[in-house]
Amino acid sequence: MEGDARRERTLETCPEAMRVACEALAASPLAILVLDDDLRVTECNEAAHHLLAGTDPAGKVITDVLPLRDPETETSGARDVRHSGVASLNRLVRTHPTPRRGPRTLCLSLFPLPPGQEGSGLICTIADITPETADTGTDPLRRLAAIQGEVGETLDHDTTCAELADALVPGAADTVVIALAEHMTQGDPPPLTPHDAEPLCPIACSGAPEGGQVWPLDQRPFAPLLAAHTPRATDTEADPGWLDAEPALKRLLRAAGAHALLAAPIMREGTVLGLLLLYRGQTPGPFSDEDIALVEKVCGYTARCLDHASRFHREHTIALAIQHSLLPRQPPTGAALDIADLRLPGEESGGGWFDVMPLSGARTGLAVGQVTGFGVRTATTMGELRTAGRSLATLDLQPGELLARLSRTTATLARDRSAAQRESGRLRAGCTYAEWDPLSCEVTVARAGGPEVLVVRPDRTIDTVGTPEGPSLGGPAEPIPSVTVAVPPESLLILHTPGLTDDPAEVPGLLRRALERVPDSDGVDARALCDELSALLTSHPRTIEAQVLVCRVMAFPRERVATLALPDGPQAAEAARACCEQHLRVWGLDEEVRFNGQLIVSEFAGNAVRHGTPPARLRLILDQALTIEVSDTGGNAPLLRHAQEGDEGGRGLFIVSQLADRWGTRYESGGGKTIWAEVDPPEKRDGGEG
Known part of the structure; x- marks a missing residue:
């Protein structure tokens, strides 16, 4: 200083x-x-x-x-x-x-x-x-090495062709044009038709004279050399035979201001990938045999580069199709959540995922994760992890415990993959999992190598939840901490993968710029924010794809929630039935739902009295389904079993499983447990909404 x-x-x-x-x-x-x-x-x-x-x-x-x-x-x-x-x-x-x-x-x-x-x-x-080696003189090996050093730096057709055109001008020719076969430009396998039947598309040009035509409208003159798989050179003075037979080619040379032309097919394993045209106008003399030999070697090297790019492009396309098929078609919405997602593609794609999982008690699980790598195997691994995470979420685990189990699953997948393919590389993946509770207006977050969750408050200030980062999925078997914070209604929860920005510290600034472009209305629309993020980042080249999940959270309507402290004794079931009947009538539910609801609350209340630890509480929630919950402070969960003919008990939970569409047990973070069941309305059971 x-x-x-x-x-x-x-x-x-x-x-x-x-x-x-x-x-x-x-x-x-x-x-x-x-x-x-x-x-x-x-x-x-x-x-x-x-x-x-x-x-x-x-x-x-x-x-x-x-x-x-x-x-x-x-x-x-x-x-x-x-x-x-x-x-x-x-x-x-x-x-x-x-x-x-x-x-x-x-x-x-x-x-x-x-x-x-x-x-x-x-x-x-x-x-x-x-490099001084760019001035290669007449040494063919040095010229070839210099050209190869300029070409094939990326796995992109257009870039490879542009690199080749630039590398050949002005050392080998005054003007260079490269065209690719149509199947190359569309990422398709080679056609079974004859080579001269497939159109050629000009991709790159270097050194073209201003206003000069360098690509023929009629490609027939090149059909013989493409079929013969050999290059051909011509000169307007020394070799007029080809030009006399092809007046269109002669006019092209004149329009390009050239006196010599060298045309060479770009071949790979007997398949025509493209065509290379070299013109000489200012450079005197025709193309020599040495030039032709050099161009043949250059075309062979370029063909390998283009073939690698095609294979990468095809695998990339397949991986994206697999990834798309394994992600949610339409994120679910509810009374307390408005969700929008955004995917920003990158050179390495296929490993990012997100998920939105309805949980018991009107809660919602939100997950965003990334498998390092790209291609089909990465996409399928992503699908396995997303499925595993979704299955674990149905067990009503705390976020930290869910990620710890998902980490063990990742380690198992890595071992299986290594054993099957004899690889020693560790499977690297990360995930951020958040659980939104609209009744308490709290979010609980855990991170296993994933970025922090950001909160955009109604006044548009941006905070982080402050969750410590746990080990990545598949890493050390250490506890993964969870953090619970209160979030004001109408806030935004933003989960994303690491590829959103190069530096995680830049994400809040990026969000501020996007928020400035969103109209100032009642709350920030999740879809509008995703659109503005896309507008800011689409033109920014990225190596790794990014997944963004934006969730506008709202408080659950209080008029659709009912709670009752259950008495400790036989009267608990009667009180629970009366409460259920009263509120289900007020909510306008039909007789079948009311009848099933009363049977379920009777069983839950009776179990709480006989096997639980007081105090017990009943809670009814009406969202897209009717949720019935009975909580107590005990830790013993009920077990569903199939009673035999001579058994006097053991049929209660079996009846619940038949009446409810979903049911289960969750352990609360503060101690105790909750037995819950969900009953869908008749229209949803009959294949209506949802």
Whole structure:
């Protein structure tokens, strides 16, 4: 701190030091540009002018003066630096070739200027570190190595084709065009039709003359070489035979301003994947045998890259289809919950999931998880974990206990997978589980390697629940803590996977920006917030997919809840029946539901008196189904058994299981237990709603 202050005082109080510093920056061999908040260049030194080949960058956006291969990513990164105030150092970026220069590798750094000062924005420094091996001369091996070093950096068809086109210009040709077979562009397997019957789609072009046509409207001239699987070169002067037979090709060369053409099929295991066209206009002479041999090797290498990209694309598509089929079609809603979900795709997709599970007592379980990896196996593993979590939720476990059991299930899956496929890698997964209780307006959260749950309060302030992070799923067998907090009605609970942002600390800021775009009305609509998050993040490239679950929570209507403290004695069942009959009539439930409800409360109340520990309490809840609960402070749960003909008892819970659509036992966090049953209305049983 003292050193920083000393330097600031030196520059402020010593004009000579400031002058020397400015002169040093101006004369630096490192290109230095000053950018404003809109990323427009306001100042630059002489080295920057030289790097930009004499172009005046003043007033232009940085991505307009530098032909970057991925301008969207660099623009997003620059804005992140401006918003976060954290410098980005020594990023390697690639450029497209220009008429004057070939593709370059640049080392780019961004530094934020202090806020509140004139000219605030960013300082951008650029160093050209293009390898000297780019100048490969006439050595075929060096030329091939240089081209291969430029191609195949991603598993994307379009990017691979663009990289190849840029790598061949201007060293091998003045203009390069790459077209792919239609099945490649659509991610389909190769067709069974002849190669000349499948259309070719131009994907990438480099060095095209302005206004010049470089792709034929008629592809018939290339059918023979595609069928023969061999490249062919022609020159307007030395080899006019092919051109005389194909006037359309001759017109194309003239339109492209070229005197020589080299066409080569891109093949993989006997299948045509595409076509490579190289034109020479300014470069004298035809294509030599050495050029043809080099292009054949380049096409072979490119075919492998494209084949890998196709396999990845097909597996990616299958994994997404599996993932989509294993996720909830439509999250359930109730009287106390409004839910919206958002999926943001990434390069690694298939492992994210969410779930919304109705629980007893009008509660709702919310889960968001992520399996590390991508592809079909990751998607199926995700489906297994989601199914296991949903099954555990039906046991009415506390969130921490549920995740602990899910972690043991994950470890078992990992062992089975390793044994079957002889892999030693550990299955890595994380999950955040929350349980919303609309009667107490409390949420209980546990985390097993998952992000924190955020709460957006009605006044739009953002808090976290404050849940300690437990070990990831499949990790050490340690207790996973749970935290229960009160949440005001009309708040939003936000659960998400780690891929939402690169830095978890950025998530609240992202939510604030999204909330600013949501209309200020009575509460924040969950769907509207998801839409704004999508608008903010869709253009931002991400490696890992993200799942977001937004839940607007509400208090349960009090007029649809009834409670009664049960007396300790034989009169408990009578009091429970009377309470049930009274409230079910007020709620307008039909005679069948009322009759079944009275039988159930009689059995529950009798069990509480005979086997429970007082005090006991009856609670009736009317949501999408009628819920009947009897709680006591004892810890012994009733056990359903099938009574024999000579048994005098043991039939009560069997009768309950026949009358109720769902029933079970849950242990309360504060001690005691609750026996519950749910009875659906007749229209739901008959296949109506729900």
